[in-house]
Amino acid sequence: MAGTKTLGIMAICNGPHFLEKAYYKKLTLIGRKLGIRVFVFSPRHVDFEARQVTGFAYRQGIWQRKTFPLPQVIYDRVFIGPHYRQYKPFIEKLQNDPEITFLGRGLSGxxxxxxxxxxxxxxxxxxPETHPFSFVRLRDMLERYDAAVIKPMAGTHGRSVIRIAKSENKYEVSGRDRQNQPMQKIFKTSRGMQLFLKNFTAGRKFLLQPYLHLxxxxxxxxxxxxxxxxxxxxxxxxxxxxxxxxxxxxxxxxxxxxxxxxxxxxxxxxxxxxxxxxxxxxxxxxxxxxxxxxxxxxxxxxxxxxxxxxxxxxxxxxxxxxxxxxxxxxxxxxxxxxxxxxxxxxxxxxxxxxxxxxxxxxxxxxx
Structure with a gap:
C-alpha cells in the first residue's frame, strides 16, 4: 500500500450492509482508472492508535472486508439522522487529523x-423569511400570510414538512409525517392545532417559513x-x-x-x-x-x-x-x-x- 493513493468513503456501515452500494461501486471503478484505491468504512471502525481502519473494498465482483491504513482523502457520506451522535466524535477526530484531507465538511443544518x-x-x-419555530412566530406569520410551513432544522427527503393554513373557523394541517407518509388534519380551535404541533415537534428543532405557492x-x-x-x-x-x-x-x-x-x-x-x-x-x-x-x-x-x-x-x-x-x-x-x-x-x-x-x-x- 506504500505510495498508493487512497480515497475512503465514510458511511454508516453495519457489516457489509450499507446504503448507496451501486454508487460506491462506480466510484471504485472510476478511482481505479486514476490509480486511486477506494474503500468504504465506518468512522466507528477506526483504530486511531494503529492508524488503521476496517472497511470494504469492491474487488472481483464483491465487497470484501479488509483492514486499510487511514485514507489520505475522505469523502463524507454520513447523513445526519437519529444515530448521527454516535458517529460525531469519531468524525470530528478524523476531521482534525492533519494527515487526512476531507473533500468537504458537511453543512450542519x-x-x-x-x-x-x-x-x-x-x-x-x-x-424566504425564515425563523426558528415558535408558537408566537407562527401566530404572527398566519396573520400576515395565508399559510405557513414548518420543517426540521436537520432532516431529509421531505419528512416532517407540514403546512398550517388558517381559515375563518378552522386550521388545516397537511404534509408528511416522520415516516414520510402523507397526512392531513383539521382543527376547529387554535388550542387543538397547538397541542398537535407540540407533540409533532417534541424533541426536535424546526424552522418556520411562509407557505410559498411552489x-x-x-x-x-x-x-x-x-x-x-x-x-x-x-x-x-x-x-x-x-x-x-x-x-x-x-x-x-x-x-x-x-x-x-x-x-x-x-x-x-x-x-x-x-x-x-x-x-x-x-x-x-x-x-x-x-x-x-x-x-x-x-x-x-x-x-x-x-x-x-x-x-x-x-x-x-x-x-x-x-x-x-x-x-x-x-x-x-x-x-x-x-x-x-x-x-x-x-x-x-x-x-x-x-x-x-x-x-x-x-x-x-x-x-
Whole structure:
C-alpha cells in the first residue's frame, strides 16, 4: 500500500450492509482508472492508535472486508439522522487529523445555512423569511400570510414538512409525517392545532417559513434540483439541473415522497411564458454562480452541493434548501447520461486534484 493513493468513503456501515452500494461501486471503478484505491468504512471502525481502519473494498465482483491504513482523502457520506451522535466524535477526530484531507465538511443544518446566505446582499433576495419555530412566530406569520410551513432544522427527503393554513373557523394541517407518509388534519380551535404541533415537534428543532405557492396551476408541487460539484482542477462546475415534481396530495416534491424527475427547459416552457422562462433561467444561473463560493467562504471547503430552488406561480425564484450530501437520482430518471456520468466522476476527479496538489487537512474561514 506504500505510495498508493487512497480515497475512503465514510458511511454508516453495519457489516457489509450499507446504503448507496451501486454508487460506491462506480466510484471504485472510476478511482481505479486514476490509480486511486477506494474503500468504504465506518468512522466507528477506526483504530486511531494503529492508524488503521476496517472497511470494504469492491474487488472481483464483491465487497470484501479488509483492514486499510487511514485514507489520505475522505469523502463524507454520513447523513445526519437519529444515530448521527454516535458517529460525531469519531468524525470530528478524523476531521482534525492533519494527515487526512476531507473533500468537504458537511453543512450542519438548514438554519446555519440560512444565516450564512442571508449575509450576502446578492443572495438575500432569493431567501424566504425564515425563523426558528415558535408558537408566537407562527401566530404572527398566519396573520400576515395565508399559510405557513414548518420543517426540521436537520432532516431529509421531505419528512416532517407540514403546512398550517388558517381559515375563518378552522386550521388545516397537511404534509408528511416522520415516516414520510402523507397526512392531513383539521382543527376547529387554535388550542387543538397547538397541542398537535407540540407533540409533532417534541424533541426536535424546526424552522418556520411562509407557505410559498411552489406548484403548477393544477396543484402539482415542484422544485428545481441543481447539482454543482468541484471538478478535476478544483473549480465549481454545474453538473446538471432537473425538475422534481411531487404528488398533488403532497406539499413537497422530493423523489422519496413519490415524486418524479423531469427535464427543466421543457417543464418551464409548459407552465411559464417565454419571457418568464428566460428570467427564471437567468436567476438560476446567478444563484449557481454566487452561492457555492459564498457558502464555502464562510463554511470552509465543500465538494458538492445540491441546491433546491423553488419557483412560485408568479415566476418568483426562491432558494429552498442547500444539501452538502446530495443524491443524483434525478439525472438517471430524466435520462441525462452526461450529467449522470459527471455526477459520478467529479468527486473522484476532485480527490485526485487534492492529492496532486498535496492539500492537507480541513480549512475553514470565519467560523
Amino acid at each position: 438548514k438554519w446555519q445555512v440560512y444565516k450564512i446566505l442571508s449575509q450576502s446582499p446578492e443572495l438575500e433576495k432569493w431567501l 406548484h403548477t396551476p393544477d396543484g402539482t408541487p415542484f422544485d428545481v434540483r441543481v447539482l454543482v460539484q468541484k471538478n478535476g482542477i478544483g473549480q465549481w462546475q454545474t453538473t446538471g439541473k432537473a425538475v422534481r415534481a411531487g404528488d398533488k396530495t403532497s406539499i413537497t416534491s422530493n423523489l422519496h415522497g413519490g415524486g418524479r424527475a423531469l427535464p427543466l427547459s421543457d417543464f418551464l416552457a409548459e407552465y411559464y411564458t417565454e419571457e418568464q422562462q428566460q428570467a427564471i433561467e437567468e436567476e438560476l444561473d446567478q444563484i449557481i454562480e454566487q452561492l457555492p463560493p459564498f457558502l464555502e467562504e464562510y463554511h470552509g471547503r465543500l465538494v458538492e452541493l445540491g441546491i433546491d430552488i423553488g419557483i412560485d406561480t408568479d415566476g418568483q425564484v426562491w432558494i429552498i434548501e442547500v444539501n452538502s450530501k446530495p443524491g443524483r437520482t434525478v439525472f438517471r430518471q430524466i435520462n441525462d447520461q452526461k450529467a449522470r456520468l459527471r455526477s459520478l466522476t467529479q468527486p473522484v476527479s476532485y480527490a485526485h486534484y487534492l492529492m496532486k496538489e498535496h492539500v492537507g487537512g480541513y480549512q475553514a474561514w470565519n467560523l
